Amino acid sequence: MIVDLPDTTTSNISKTLVKIREEGGAVALGRVLTLVISTKLGHEEEAIEAANDASREHPMRVIVISTGTDGPKTRDDPRLDAQIRVGGDAGASEVIVLKAYGDTASDEEGLVTGLLLPDAPVVAWWPADAPKIVSQSPLGRIAQRRITDAAAQSDPRGFLHHLSDTYEPGDTDFAWTRLTLWRAQLAAVLDQPPYESITGIEVHGSSDSPSTSLLAAWLQMQLDVPAKHELVTPAHGSSGIQGVKLRRASGAIELERTSGSIATLTQPNQPTHDISLPRRSLRDCLAEELRRLDPDDLFGEVIQRGLSQLDEPSKIHSSKSKAASK
Known part of the structure; x- marks a missing residue:
């Protein structure tokens, strides 16, 4: 009615x-x-x-x-x-x-x-x-x-840094919420043997994706290893996070989004897997944020401390994005 x-x-x-x-x-x-x-x-x-x-x-x-x-x-x-x-x-x-x-x-x-x-x-x-x-x-x-939603602002990455400067407990952003599936998948991989230290972190995504910077900041803060992140000029269908590479002694773990909802997981001495990693809808992001009404302390740490410690990203054109995602 x-x-x-x-x-x-x-x-x-x-x-x-x-x-x-x-x-x-x-x-x-x-x-x-x-x-x-x-x-x-x-x-x-x-x-x-x-x-x-x-x-x-x-x-x-x-x-x-x-x-x-x-x-x-x-x-x-x-x-x-x-x-x-x-x-x-x-x-x-x-x-x-x-x-x-x-x-x-x-x-x-x-x-x-x-x-x-x-x-x-x-x-x-x-x-x-x-x-x-x-x-x-x-x-x-x-x-x-x-x-x-930093992605909806005229300068998404600039807004993240502004939010870092003005953050108060209770603030949150959908750029962080969109990372939930990526964070869960990467954490699950690292919970499996071999339990080797990560020696290098690489994250790449489109330049209009503030989530790419937040993911790099979170990984760097959690693993205590400097993270490199590349921002690619977005081409058709390339918006958002495109992939993560975690280096360790036995070889690299690579999680690459190959389409809108599928990602390929590659690990040394293991078969390659295609896993579901869909882009999160507005409804999914909102429903997740409404599940907690107390401050998100981890987001507060990442936006205030992790983001400020992250090196500036390297920027490449979309013509190189295919090579960067390999």
Whole structure:
């Protein structure tokens, strides 16, 4: 069910939610958190779809705040249009979409405060442009967890270093979440014999992939071995992390992504294996981050200490990417 509330107030939205609850049952029961999404007008649906999918694992109230411009619908006068989605239109959540215009858009905290679930954690998510200092932004101040996406910024690697300088416990980024499968696979390989020390680390990926730098920083910090990482000018289908090589006395371990969802694992004296290593969807990243509402201490160490200790990457053109991935 979708209820449109043009030119409304947060008080009226709250009353409408109560009415829907009374008429359709206790739709708020079982909600474990409030997810607040800050996005631009006209760019809400992809984030809402990811939140709806993630809500099947984490029942929640979703509040979407859309500001900025929306083509011919842009208004300079203060105005708040809202939409409430429940039932099949909201997955296992209830979605409140707030489209704010004029001066109304300048008070994000005030718009959401009266709509938060009582006594429930608050998670803030910026799918696109992030505030200058996430933890000090209006939404960041009221959230226990704050999610950004370096890959969506105009300068992904620059944003990571900025996040390193401004990091506060509770901050996280999807560039880190996208590493989960890589980290798990590499850890599993190193847990098997022979138990030899790693003497060299090489990581390569596309230049638009901040996850490549984070993976190199994590490996360098965990293995206490300097890591080299190469950033390749992205060609068609080459975006993201492309491969990792770990050198040791008996030979190199190589994990190379050969397609969008398959990676090849090569080890000395063992058969080559093709393993599933899919690129993580927005829904997968969001669902993982919502599983923990306490600060991610490991991410804090990697973004603050590991990234600063990492050498600058070497950069090569896409014409060399094939050779680099061998």
